[in-house]
Amino acid sequence: MTARRLAHGGIIERSRPLSFRFDGMDLSGFAGDTVASALMANDVALVGRSFKLHRPRGFFGAGHEDGVMVSRLSPRAATNQLATVTPLEKDATYVSVSTWPNARHDIGAAAQWFSRLLPAGFYYKTFMLPNWHLFEPFIRGAAGLGRVPDPAWEPVSESRFGDCDVLVVGAGPAGLGAALTAARSGASVMLVDDGEAPGGRLVLDGLDDGGWASRTVAELETLPYVRLLRRATVWGYHEHNLLTVIERRPVDAPDLDLRNWKIRARQVVIAAGAHERPIPFVDGDRPGVMLASAARSFLHRHGVLAGEHAVLFANNDSARGAALDLAGAGAAVTLVDIRPDPGGMAAAALAQSGVTLIAGGCVLRAVGAKRVEAVEMRHADGRLATLPCDLVAVSGGWNPAFHLASQTREAKSVWHHELATFVASHGEGRFRLAGAARGVFEAGACARDGMEAGQAVLRAIGRKAPAIDLPGPDDPFAARSVAPLWFVPPRRRRDKVFVDLSGDVTTADLELALREGYDSIELVKRYTTAGMGVDQGKSGNVNVIGIVGALTGQATELVGTTTFRPPFVPVEFGAIAGARHKARLYPWRHTPLADWHLARGAVMYEAGLRWQRPGFYPLPGEDGAAAAGREARAVRNGVGVYDGTPLGKFQLKGPDVGKLLDLVYISDFGKVAVGRGKYGVMMSDDGLIMDDGVAFRLAEDRWLLHSSTGAADRVHAHLEQIVQVHRPDWQVSVIPVTTQWANATLCGPCARDVLVALKPDFDASRTALPFMGMAEGHLGAIPVRVFRVSWTGELSFELNTPARHAAALWEMVMAAGAPFGITPVGSEANHILRVEAGYISTGHEVDGTADPHDLGLGALVSATKPDFLGKRAMAMRRQRDPVRFELVGLLPSDPERFLPEGAPLTPGGDKVDQEGFVSACVRSVTLDRVIALGLLRAGRSRIGETVHARIRNDIVPLRVVAPVFHDADRARVRS
């Protein structure tokens, strides 16, 4: 009694034998085998152990309805490879998962002795005392399937877009019918099939279609705008007809392991077939018990006969085809059909092939532990009998695979009484179901159904639908009507009838769930874990629903289905990520000066919105603090230059720009003269500071608005919404020019000297170019626009030039500044300089909770404007909560004591709610000590007080001072 490879048959390459190892056994198969078919050909029936009870398991399905995983140790180590779909590889070493030492002798089998203590949900009732943590490691260690190897195979993956007029899911008879119809009309078609070769059931069941399928495929391959994908499964159907497909070992790209498609289709035909379901009976999970379609598939796809003495157990006609196939391959076959009426023609055909038909019989139990040896059955007249066998092939009906339709949320599950299963009902959307996916099971009828679906989708997109040839009828044993038998009740209470193999869920578990009140189908599923395993209930879910209906006396349709979610089959993460990693994952934005900075040894920081800016330029032996201190001192004492390119910049044009600025800023902007700039604080309408920056009036109706680097996108959206939605009556255009202008900002007492040394063709004197003034012209040959703004508390000129001139400008500046000791300055030094000067920064003082008054900018708030964004909200809030968190300076009593930015201030330094926090802390180069800025409740009225920061167990006293430490009168800035 063995399973074996037949001398002929199967779509395998008998000229290419492959040796492999499984659980220590040296075996061999052929190219074209899956791991499962190769094992079966070697009569390895016991290939794994079940999840909870470690019961011996073999192959149950021949595709994704199965759940047996293996780990491939080499080549390309990977785990959780589904044996029924994983191709066999030369010299590969496979092991079973979650077994020790191997599947044949597994120590975990001891769990079976305790199975009475392990019903569904047992863990909810125990393991509470003393603590779940004590038991958890054991449970976690026992759970899980395979172990992720290290190093692990990293599949080479690609993600690709596609689009077509018609996407056809499945290349069985229905899919081929639909695809050919659509393709002949001239529409662009993608036909997606998960097999090695198209044909679906025609191949898997070895049906003779007179060559129709191969002719159809041949024609499709020649038609323009038709693409056939093999080894590809549609796994997701998303909104607006976007479908995702996983293609494995793409035929057109041998260097790729995986390709994930995102395909936009105008119309879709879902011809995804159907999944066979079993009739659960006692111990029906034994190795050697499988779906009838699986036995057929192994036979026709791989030339493997799953057993020599087969018992078929069925409630529908499709098993008869399996019976004939197995008998034709040399097995001794007995077909136990629960239906009492054998049907004339079928009985004759069966008898002629030597198949024994037992009508009205019922299999009760599989005998044998590590392999089925016999079944106990009951005849129609009640007699009991035992039938020796090494293969039990079960067919309890077929479940149309309409999962994808369900994912669209446009299809409902509806009970089909005659087929005793669920089908999908949907309106005239952008898809059709066809063939077995629609509940049509006879091959010829499927092809016709596919053709009609193809015609319907063509009509929907306005194309004429041609006729096609259809294969002749040849499928007498399609499952037309099903006499539902949800399960064979056990005779003894301790017997187990499995309804979900992946989770070891039995009918007793379902009864328990219902008994305890977990009675809607979703609760049954979640409590018992039925349908939550690796097969996601493909063969078990409908049985579970039927059983629940039977146990509760509810009609099956009222029990309902659980939700279908993507993916239809499991999909590798690597495929979804495609080639996105590193640079393609988060592209940096570099200024045109990046090469110069890096060559100078700059340590680059992210400045916001993925801009890279120098943090500091360390000299040999310097750390960040030392470099930043040196750069800051250079600015205070001489001159520095920094790359301010990432700042947001927007050109605003139109007669109403002044109105826009008056609306978005707290200050009056209408009166700003041409050639002058003004600092603006921008609030959102809820009265909290959003951003700040300087806006310059370039001409009567042309302005340049600056935002902070990180808020540029937000400010852009803000301005556009005002201009397009709220005030469409204003004539304003907003043009983001952030990347068009680069800037090199000179700062320090010698800044003007450097500017003059650059030979400007405009007057750069103090009177001609005052603070908040601007000039346009050239430095040498380079066009520049100079803004006199300062963030550093020093004389400062922002030299803006079109980005293509940036590098040349910078070189010129460094050369002209050399006699003055010009130093490149990074953002760390900038931070020191601005804190000393008392300027606020978004992200530090502006954390989304402060208004301008809080930050000491009350003087900037317009007293005359009747309205601007945030005005009313700010007033409302301040009236309700007059005590505010206000910007102050903080000096630690210990002048060297550094405070982490964000350190909370609490009354007395106690562990209580905060009365403020430290927003910035630096070592001042002018005061040669640590200084800080912070927000403190009623801070402005507490100048001179000592407050406390609480940093874990340390209490740090701080003196409250005015929030400015350098150039308080702005004399340097205005010099």
Place this chain on the structure above:
Amino acid sequence: MLQISCPWCGLRPEGEFVCLGEAVPPRPDPAALTAGEWASSLANRANIRGLHAERWWHVRSCGRILTIWRDTVSHAIVPAPASMAAPKATP
């Protein structure tokens, strides 16, 4: 992934746009509302479960802001309903 019909550019994929959310009415005149009404107008949203008007910004193409009617349950985008008054909620 949605496909959004931009009146200027045609049917384009979602990635070219930024969703600006529920189409709130244009900013009212603060002087015309009470404090309570002003606070509500700032923070409250209809948050419709069903068909609602929504603004999208075609930032990676024409830069225009457009209004569509989209069902927040099914994500279907439909022409503006004849009565623009009250969007329907899906039960």
Place this chain on the structure above:
Amino acid sequence: MQRFSFLSLARNALSHHEGWHRAWRSPPLQDAYDVVIVGAGGHGLSTAYHLAKEHGVTNVAVIEKGWLGGGNTARNTHTIRANFLRDVSIRFHDVSVKLYEQLSRELNYNILFSQRSMIDLIQSWGKLRDLRRRSLAMALHGPAYDLISVDEVRRRIPAMGDLAGVRLPPLAGMAHPDAAMARHDAVAWSYARAADARGVEIHQHTEVTGFVRDARGRVTGVETSRGTVRAGQVALATAGNTSHVAAKAGLSLPLVTRNLQAFVSEPIKPIIDVIVNCPDVGLYVMQSDKGELVIGGGTDPIPSYRQGCHVATFEDVVASLVELFPRFKALRMLRQWGGAIEFAYDASPIISKTDVEGLLVSTGWYGGFKSIPVGGLTYAHLIATGAPHPLAEAFGLDRFTGLRFLLEAGTVAQR
């Protein structure tokens, strides 16, 4: 309520588990109750339990349009933590963590509460600043949230690949030892069983279709798909759908509903011990007791009740995952889903009376699973006494009328 224990499990095993009783009754729907709670999710059931336990209010009906716990409670990624920025939020969530620590014992139902630390990877200087501020604020109130080195990060998450090659290499990490996971369905079930044992009625498959109002506009009951039910007070616990339900009482709220998606891998042997969170790139990953990797990211960027999967967000999350964990490239996703997160203008919770007398709301849960115990405790207090619980005073709706937003930095607020 039958006692759950190893002994009772063993005893019942002898009779093939045929002696277990229903975890909760399915009683007929009465005409009137003192309190009607709309929504039998974690918060609704926890509220009912605390009403009965702390306040002796047992004439309560929890009315649920679908199946028990079938809303966001069934869809979240079951993370429990207390690392917040604002003092009130830290204290609130810390109480929730402490309640969770005892919950299995208190409710006699193992929720598989598993405290195993959350490790935040810090991948930008700005985030370091934010999280350090958070860490120091938390140190004021108790829960630990401490800076750890990159080496320590690597030691706690050995499954990560070579960090040098990562686009945003971690600069440091933050460890929150109190963070935990639990079986989300079991949390709903345990509260349901305990509340039912104290006399609370749970009515599933009963949809609230409207409100009954008296002449002054006060809510005096609900219309349901199974008839009218009068109530002394009606408390909404319909997170995800609060705007929709509250609109039936003419109430408008500062809420937006967005999809938050998540997905799991096939089960694998233990490989990740902690809850890994990467706020800079929008990714978190942990491993369930069943062995599945549970993975998610940030919310989808559009208003949505679809509870589906936004392809672009999903791809971003997966790309970040395999960049950090290249050895997961060959692992497969088994299932993906979404939940409808309804969050407030300032991304902080709302536990409050409303302008409509007799109607209360508990909503705005930007991650409501972690706060089920304390949310129920404080909501019950408000319902029973009419005054907010001290822990939840800051979460009233009145903060919006005063524009006193309780902003959590680093969360997605609507503004």
